[in-house]
Amino acid sequence: MISNNTTQRCFFSSWLLALSVVLCLQTSGIWGQTKAPASSAEKKAPIDLPATARPESAQVVISDDPVDPKKEQKNMLERIADNLSARTQAVLKREKALAEREKAISEREKALLDRESILESRENYIKRREKLPPPHAWNGPKTPSVRGKYVAIIDGKTGQFYHLKNADKKTPVASTQKLLTALLVIRNGDLEKKVLVTPVIAKVEPTVIGIKPGQHYTRRELLKGLLVRSGNDIAECLAIDHAGSVDAFSVKMNEFALLLGMTNSHFTNPHGLPDKRQYSTAHDMALLAFEAYHEPVIRDLVKIKSCDFNFSDGKKRTLINTNRVLRDFPLCNGMKTGYTRASGKCLISSAHKDGQDRIVVIIGSSSTYIWKSSHNLLKWALNLEIQS
Secondary structure: OOOHHHHHHHHHHHHHHHHHHHHHHHHHOOOOOOOOOOOOOOOOOOOOOOHHHOOHHHOOOOOOOOOOHHHHHHHHHHHHHHHHHHHHHHHHHHHHHHHHHHHHHHHHHHHHHHHHHHHHHHHHHHHHHHOOOOOOEEEOOOOOOOOOOEEEEEEOOOOOEEEEEOOOOOEOOHHHHHHHHHHHHHHHOOOOOEEEOOHHHHHOOOOOOOOOOOOEEEHHHHHHHHHHOOOHHHHHHHHHHHHOOHHHHHHHHHHHHHHOOOOOOEOOOOOOOOOOOOEEOHHHHHHHHHHHHOOHHHHHHHOOOEEEEEOOOOOEEEEEOOOHHHHHOOOEEEEEEEEEOOOEEEEEEEEEEOOEEEEEEEEEEOOOOHHHHHHHHHHHHHOOEEEO
């Protein structure tokens, strides 16, 4: 891009050129000297043409008036000024075009880097999946009947599905999709980096932790508020920090979801608040939960039953985990709750017993049944007889 110094040099050079032209004209006598009147000898008699050859419209008037040097000087300066203005406009136009070109190149390079990152993540994901233990045959009683529209049960080590109920039906999944938000933030790294809270988050509701615009928190602190107490304000703050805007972050959410094999999902925000364009399935959310279960930072945070959140202004708030199964079932070790009118009560829960890990996804239940249903399905899945 052309710098300000370059533009200034262009102006200076143009003025020097104009000054040189003026000096040359003055030196040659063309400009700055008064033309002497012509002598009588120099004056020639006008040619007497026949009347037919002298139509009124064709009469030529020859003026003997002397040239006005001040008027000529003014006209010359005006022409120079016009030329300088045109040249300046051309320089500015070229500078703007170069800036736009550099911006386009920068955006293209960023897109290529993001694409390379996605492909690298995809390769790492495939390699890790290839190293997983193979699915095993299993025996056990009939799956307990539960009150929930959409259900999926997956093995936390092998990714094997043990039970599916309307699992490919598209539906809102509320705050359970915050597991995807957390994964993106963690994969971006530098969890100790300070994040500035922007004024945008003041519009988010209803579940908020209470962070305020202008405050600073580390990404790790914000992740705690996101996964323990499901703060929507925190979800939006992390999204803006990660991608610059909620819309840009949703693009990354959808790219990463496809990477995980979530082919029947589409996300438009980081917190799960209602949007007609946003949906997933119990099957896809089980794939997401499986990935989150293998992320140590998430595993450490989703098992926290209560903790203190320290605000940057010195205040403190105790956060109680929204997952009641975590409090009531000793084998439970996470994961994430959710609720909106559109989605109903949702819960992704996980448990560990004797080297076995199980993850249960229930979407579209109610406050009366969600906790007991999840508890029963976790116990059932942990007690299956797995054949080696």
